Amino acid sequence: MATAANQAESGLPEAPEAIVVRFAGDSGDGMQLTGGQFTLSTALAGNDLATFPDFPAEIRAPQGTLFGVSAFQINFGSRSINTAGDAPDVLVAMNPAALKVNLAALKPGGLIIADTGAFTKRNLDKAHYEANPLEDGSLAKFDVLAFDISEKTIEAVKPFGLGNKDALRSKNMWTLGLALWMFDRPREPIHDWLKAKFKSKPDIADANIAALDAGHAYGETAELAGPVKQLTMPPVQSEPGLYRTITGAEAVSLGLVAGAQLAELPMFFGGYPITPASAILHHLARLKEFGVTTFQAEDEIAAICAAIGASYAGQLGVTSSSGPGIALKTEAIGLGIMTELPLVIVNSQRGGPSTGLPTKTEQSDLYQAVYGRNGDAPMPVIAARSPSDAFEVAIEACRIATQYMTPVMLLTDGYIANAAEPWKVPDPDTFEPFPASFLEEPNDGENFLPYKRDEKGARPWVKPGTPGLMHRIGGIEKHELTGNIDYSPDNHQRMTDARKNKVEGIVVPDQDVALGETTGKLAVVGWGSTYGPIHQAVRRSIAKGCSVSHIHVRHIWPMPKNLGELLKGFDKVLVPEMNTGQFKTVLRDQFLVDAQPLTKTSGQPFQIAELEAEIAKFFDGIDGNEGGDVSVNEQQLPSPIAEND
Amino acid sequence: MNAPAKIETTLKDWETDQEVRWCPGCGDYAILKAVQRTLPQLGADPKNTVFISGIGCSSRFPYYVESYGFHTIHGRAPAFATGAKLANPELDVWLVTGDGDGLSIGGNHLMHVLRRNVNMQIMLFNNEIYGLTKGQASPTSREGTKSPSTPIGSYDHPARPAAFALGSGARFIGRGFDVSKNLPDVLKAAHAHKGAAFIEIFQNCIVYNKDVFNDFAAPKGAEDRQLWLENGQPMLFAKNTKGIALNRDKLCLEVVDVADGDWESAGVIVHDVTNRSVAHMLIEMPFGEFPMALGVLYDDPRPTFEDAVIQERKMASEGKEANLAKLLGKGQTWTVSGTAQDPV
Numbered sequence: 001m002a003t004a005a006n007q008a009e010s011g012l013p014e015a016p017e018a019i020v021v022r023f024a025g026d027s028g029d030g031m032q033l034t035g036g037q038f039t040l041s042t043a044l045a046g047n048d049l050a051t052f053p054d055f056p057a058e059i060r061a062p063q064g065t066l067f068g069v070s071a072f073q074i075n076f077g078s079r080s081i082n083t084a085g086d087a088p089d090v091l092v093a094m095n096p097a098a099l100k101v102n103l104a105a106l107k108p109g110g111l112i113i114a115d116t117g118a119f120t121k122r123n124l125d126k127a128h129y130e131a132n133p134l135e136d137g138s139l140a141k142f143d144v145l146a147f148d149i150s151e152k153t154i155e156a157v158k159p160f161g162l163g164n165k166d167a168l169r170s171k172n173m174w175t176l177g178l179a180l181w182m183f184d185r186p187r188e189p190i191h192d193w194l195k196a197k198f199k200s201k202p203d204i205a206d207a208n209i210a211a212l213d214a215g216h217a218y219g220e221t222a223e224l225a226g227p228v229k230q231l232t233m234p235p236v237q238s239e240p241g242l243y244r245t246i247t248g249a250e251a252v253s254l255g256l257v258a259g260a261q262l263a264e265l266p267m268f269f270g271g272y273p274i275t276p277a278s279a280i281l282h283h284l285a286r287l288k289e290f291g292v293t294t295f296q297a298e299d300e301i302a303a304i305c306a307a308i309g310a311s312y313a314g315q316l317g318v319t320s321s322s323g324p325g326i327a328l329k330t331e332a333i334g335l336g337i338m339t340e341l342p343l344v345i346v347n348s349q350r351g352g353p354s355t356g357l358p359t360k361t362e363q364s365d366l367y368q369a370v371y372g373r374n375g376d377a378p379m380p381v382i383a384a385r386s387p388s389d390a391f392e393v394a395i396e397a398c399r400i401a402t403q404y405m406t407p408v409m410l411l412t413d414g415y416i417a418n419a420a421e422p423w424k425v426p427d428p429d430t431f432e433p434f435p436a437s438f439l440e441e442p443n444d445g446e447n448f449l450p451y452k453r454d455e456k457g458a459r460p461w462v463k464p465g466t467p468g469l470m471h472r473i474g475g476i477e478k479h480e481l482t483g484n485i486d487y488s489p490d491n492h493q494r495m496t497d498a499r500k501n502k503v504e505g506i507v508v509p510d511q512d513v514a515l516g517e518t519t520g521k522l523a524v525v526g527w528g529s530t531y532g533p534i535h536q537a538v539r540r541s542i543a544k545g546c547s548v549s550h551i552h553v554r555h556i557w558p559m560p561k562n563l564g565e566l567l568k569g570f571d572k573v574l575v576p577e578m579n580t581g582q583f584k585t586v587l588r589d590q591f592l593v594d595a596q597p598l599t600k601t602s603g604q605p606f607q608i609a610e611l612e613a614e615i616a617k618f619f620d621g622i623d624g625n626e627g628g629d630v631s632v633n634e635q636q637l638p639s640p641i642a643e644n645d
Numbered sequence: 646m647n648a649p650a651k652i653e654t655t656l657k658d659w660e661t662d663q664e665v666r667w668c669p670g671c672g673d674y675a676i677l678k679a680v681q682r683t684l685p686q687l688g689a690d691p692k693n694t695v696f697i698s699g700i701g702c703s704s705r706f707p708y709y710v711e712s713y714g715f716h717t718i719h720g721r722a723p724a725f726a727t728g729a730k731l732a733n734p735e736l737d738v739w740l741v742t743g744d745g746d747g748l749s750i751g752g753n754h755l756m757h758v759l760r761r762n763v764n765m766q767i768m769l770f771n772n773e774i775y776g777l778t779k780g781q782a783s784p785t786s787r788e789g790t791k792s793p794s795t796p797i798g799s800y801d802h803p804a805r806p807a808a809f810a811l812g813s814g815a816r817f818i819g820r821g822f823d824v825s826k827n828l829p830d831v832l833k834a835a836h837a838h839k840g841a842a843f844i845e846i847f848q849n850c851i852v853y854n855k856d857v858f859n860d861f862a863a864p865k866g867a868e869d870r871q872l873w874l875e876n877g878q879p880m881l882f883a884k885n886t887k888g889i890a891l892n893r894d895k896l897c898l899e900v901v902d903v904a905d906g907d908w909e910s911a912g913v914i915v916h917d918v919t920n921r922s923v924a925h926m927l928i929e930m931p932f933g934e935f936p937m938a939l940g941v942l943y944d945d946p947r948p949t950f951e952d953a954v955i956q957e958r959k960m961a962s963e964g965k966e967a968n969l970a971k972l973l974g975k976g977q978t979w980t981v982s983g984t985a986q987d988p989v
Contacts, residue, residue, distance in 0.1 A: 044979055189977065235981075244978045254973060261969055268732055289962035290972070293731055293954060298757040302724035305717065305754075309697075309728025312715055313736065317728065335718050425974040464713035464729070464736055467692045472661070472708050474716025475700075484663060485708065 018077025020085030025094030027070040030172035035072025041185040046235025049076040052084030057358045064126040069101040078234040082532035086607040096127035117150025156214035160207040170211035177215025184232045246423040248387040248416035249279035255394025264435040266291040268310030270303035275358040276417045277348040300328040311341040314463035320346035342401035349413040360603030361414035364579035378503035381557040383411040385531035388423040402436045405458040450483035457502030511560035516549030519569035537611035564591040651688025672823030672848035683829040697726045699746040703770035706741040720751025723758035734951045738765035744785040760814035761950040772850035780853035807928040810843040817842035818943040861937040874940040879913045888913030918944040
C-alpha cells in the first residue's frame with residue numbers, strides 16, 4: 001500500500017492494496033459487533049484480513065468516558081495480510097471520547113467519520129475537550145466527514161415505533177451500512193445474520209436492517225464531498241480451498257477437539273472464568289457430541305486438579321486460563337510433572353503482573369511457563385503465532401502430552417485469542433493420528449512397574465479399573481521403577497535427571513527460517529503473536545536491501561535442536577517481544593548468543609513501522625538509520641558470535 | 646448402569662507391601678483396619694476402588710490400601726476426585742482428608758464437592774491438630790489449644806466439620822471414631838448412599854493432641870456419653886435410661902430420663918435419617934450437656950453430579966454427528982477456486 005508520506009493530504013489512496021479501518025465508540029455502542037460483521041463481509045469478499053479488537057475491562061464503563069472506549073480495527077487487502085495494521089486509514093468515531101483516544105493512531109490525511117449527534121457539550125466535557133474538535137480546525141490534517149448519524153438512525157427506524165434510546169442502539173448498524181457501501185460490499189449476509197440473531201424479536205431485526213440499509217443508501221445517494229468515494233478491493237490471490245474466519249480462541253478449541261480425536265481419547269476440560277481465556281470454555285461447552293466434558297470449577301486450582309484427575313482416570317485432561325489463574329495452578333502443574341500424567345494447559349496471556357491489564361495483550365508469562373515452578377520441574381512449552389496457527393499448535397500440545405506423559409503449556413495471548421483471520425479449513429484426513437495407549441498387562445515379566453520408562457522416557461499410562469495393575473502415585477518422590485515412596489539421595493538424583501531428560505528429549509521439528517536467508521547479518525527472532533509485524537517489517541527491510549531474516553520459534557521448550565547453530569549463522573540477533581526481554585534471556589542462556597532485546601509492554605501489539613525502524617539501525621546507509629550501526633551492548637553476556645567475528 | 650459385581654476378598658487382599666509410617670499408637674491404624682475390614686464386606690473390587698487424598702498424616706492412607714491410589718496436593722483431593730469420577734463414573738472413590746487439609750486449605754473444594762453431590766465416600770479424619778507439621782493448632786482445635794503456633798492458647802473459634810458439611814449441602818452425614826467397633830457400619834452406610842457421603846472420624850493424635858476425644862471416646866462410661874443413632878429407633882443412651890426429646894416450647898433438643906424403658910411417654914424422638922432439621926440439631930448438640938451423636942446422622946439421597954453431567958452430554962449430543970471435518974468448516978465459509986471467490 002502507499003506509504004503515509006505520499007498519501008498525506010490527499011485523502012484515501014486511489015487503488016490501495018490494503019486499507020485499515022478502525023471502528024471506535026462507547027463500550028455500549030456495539031463496536032465489536034460492527035467490527036465482527038464487517039470482518040465477515042470482508043472475508044466473503046475474498047480479501048485477506050487481520051483484526052484487532054481493543055476493548056476496556058469494564059463491561060459497561062460510564063457512557064462517554066475515555067476509559068469506556070471500545071475499538072475494533074481491521075486491516076484488509078488484496079495481498080497477504082499479517083497484522084491488524086499500524087495506523088488506520090479510516091477512523092469511525094461514534095463519540096468525542098472515541099475520537100480523542102484513537103486520533104493519535106490515525107494516518108495523516110486519514111479519514112474521520114464522526115457522529116455529530118454524539119458531540120454534545122456533555123460528551124465533549126467527558127472526553128476533556130474544551131472545544132468541539134469537529135469545529136475548531138484541530139483536525140485540519142485529516143479528512144473529516146461529520147454528520148448526525150444519531151438523528152439519521154432515529155429517522156430510519158421511526159416506522160418501528162422504537163423510543164429514542166432503543167432507536168439509537170441501531171446506530172452501529174447504520175454506520176456498518178455506510179462502511180459496506182464504502183467498500184462495495186453486499187448487505188445480504190448481514191441481513192441474514194440480523195434475522196437469525198433477533199429470531200424471536202422480528203421488530204428489532206427489521207429496525208436494525210432498516211438502519212443498515214439507510215446507512216448504505218446515504219453513501220449511495222448523498223452528495224458526499226471529496227474524501228468519501230467507493231473503493232473496490234479486489235480479492236487476494238489465495239490457495240484454492242474452503243475458507244472461514246477464525247479467532248485464536250476458536251482455533252485452540254477446535255485444535256484441542258482434533259488433538260483428542262487423534263489421540264483417540266475423550267477430552268475433559270476444567271476451566272474457571274477469566275479474561276481472555278473464558279472463550280475457550282464457552283466454545284468447548286458446545287461441543288459435547290465430540291466426547292468433550294466441560295467442568296466449570298470452583299476456582300482455577302480445582303479446574304486443573306479436576307483435569308489431572310480425569311487424565312489419571314484415562315481421559316485427556318485440559319485446563320485453560322490467563323496469567324493470574326496459571327499462577328494459582330502452579331502447584332498442581334508440579335504434581336502433573338511428578339506423577340507424569342498428560343495434561344494440556346492453555347495460557348492466554350494478558351498484561352501483568354497481578355490483575356494487570358485483563359483485556360490487553362502481552363507475552364510476559366514466558367518465564368512463568370518455562371521456569372515458574374518449585375523444584376526442578378521441566379515442562380514443554382509451545383506458542384501459537386497467529387489465530388489460525390493456534391489450531392495446529394493445540395494438536396501438537398495434545399501429541400506431546402499423551403506421547404510423553406507430561407503436562408504441556410500452550411501459550412497464546414489476548415491478541416491471538418480475540419483477533420480473527422481467514423483460515424483455509426484443513427482436511428482432518430491429512431492429520432497424523434497419535435493414538436494413546438494404556439498398559440493392560442504387567443510390563444516387567446510378571447511384575448508391574450509404574451515408572452518403568454519406554455524409549456521416549458515416558459512411563460506407562462494405566463487406567464484405574466485395569467485388573468492386576470493396582471498402584472499408588474503421588475507428589476512425593478518415588479522409586480524410579482516401583483513408584484513407591486523413596487527419599488534416598490541416589491534415587492532423587494536419578495528421578496530428577498529422568499524427568500529432565502524426558503522433556504529435553506522430546507522430538508520437535510527443526511527450526512526453519514520464516515523469511516530471508518539461513519545466514520546473514522541480522523536474525524529477527526520472535527515467538528507468539530509478534531509473527532505478523534516481524535514478518536512484514538523483515539519483508540520491507542529485505543526489499544530495502546538489508547541482510548535480515550525472520551525466525552519464529554514455536555517450540556519454546558525444548559527448543560529445536562538446530563536453533564543454536566542457526567543463530568550462529570547471523571552476526572546479530574534481535575528479539576522483539578511484548579515483555580521486558582524474557583525470550584531473549586532464555587536464548588542467551590541456552591545458546592550463549594548475544595541476543596538483543598526489543599521490548600514493548602504497552603498492551604498493544606508491535607507496529608510494523610517501529611520494528612522496521614529498529615531493524616534499520618543495524619544497517620549503515622539504509623533509509624531510517626539515523627544512529628549508525630548498532631554497537632554490541634557492553635552490559636550483555638560475552639558473545640561467542642562476536643568473538644568469531 | 647448395573648451394580649458392579651461383588652467380589653470376594655479378605656482383609657489381607659487390601660493390605661499393601663508398604664511399611665505403614667504413622668506413629669505407633671496413632672488412631673489412623675485403627676481406621677485403616679476398619680476400612681480394610683469393611684471393603685470385603687461390601688464386596689468391593691480392588692481394581693475399581695480408588696483412594697484419593699490430599700496432604701497430611703491421614704492423606705498417606707492410599708499407600709496402604711491395595712487398590713488404585715492417588716496422593717495429591719494439600720486440600721485439593723475433592724477436585725481430583727471429581728475429575729476422576731466424571732471421567733469414569735464406575736470407579737468407587739474414597740476420599741481421605743483431615744481437619745487441616747479438608748477444612749483449612751481445602752475448605753472451598755470440600756464445600757463444592759458436597760454441594761455438587763459427586764458420588765464418593767469422604768472420610769475426614771478429625772484430630773483437631775496439624776500432625777505432620779508437628780502440632781500446630783488446626784481449624785477444629787478447641788479454643789485455648791496450646792501448640793507451637795499458639796503458645797498461650799488458640800483463640801479462634803473452631804469449625805465444626807459435620808455442620809460445615811450439612812451447610813454445604815451434604816446429603817449424608819456419618820460420624821464415628823477411630824477405635825469404635827461401629828465404624829465399619831457407618832462406612833457401609835456411607836458406601837450404600839449414592840452421592841457425596843461425608844463421614845467425620847474422630848481420630849486420636851497420640852503425639853500432639855493425645856486423648857482429646859477421651860471425654861466421649863474412652864471405653865469407661867462410654868454408654869453415658871455416646872448416642873449411637875439408628876434409623877427408625879428411639880434416640881436412647883445410658884443403657885436406655887436416657888433419651889433425646891424435642892422441647893417444643895424452645896424448639897431445641899433436650900435430654901430426658903426414661904423410666905422402665907417407656908421412651909414414648911418420655912417424648913424420645915425416633916431417628917429419621919431423612920429429617921434434615923433434626924440432623925442439624927443433632928450435629929449442633931453441645932457435648933457435655935448432651936452425649937456425642939454418632940452413627941448415621943443424616944441420609945437422604947438426591948441425584949448425583951456425574952449423572953447430571955452424563956445426562957447433559959447425552960442431551961447435547963442427541964441427533965448431532967461428531968464429524969470433525971464438518972465442525973472445522975462450520976459457519977460462514979467461502980471457496981477459493983483459482984482466482985474467483987464464491988461465498989457458499
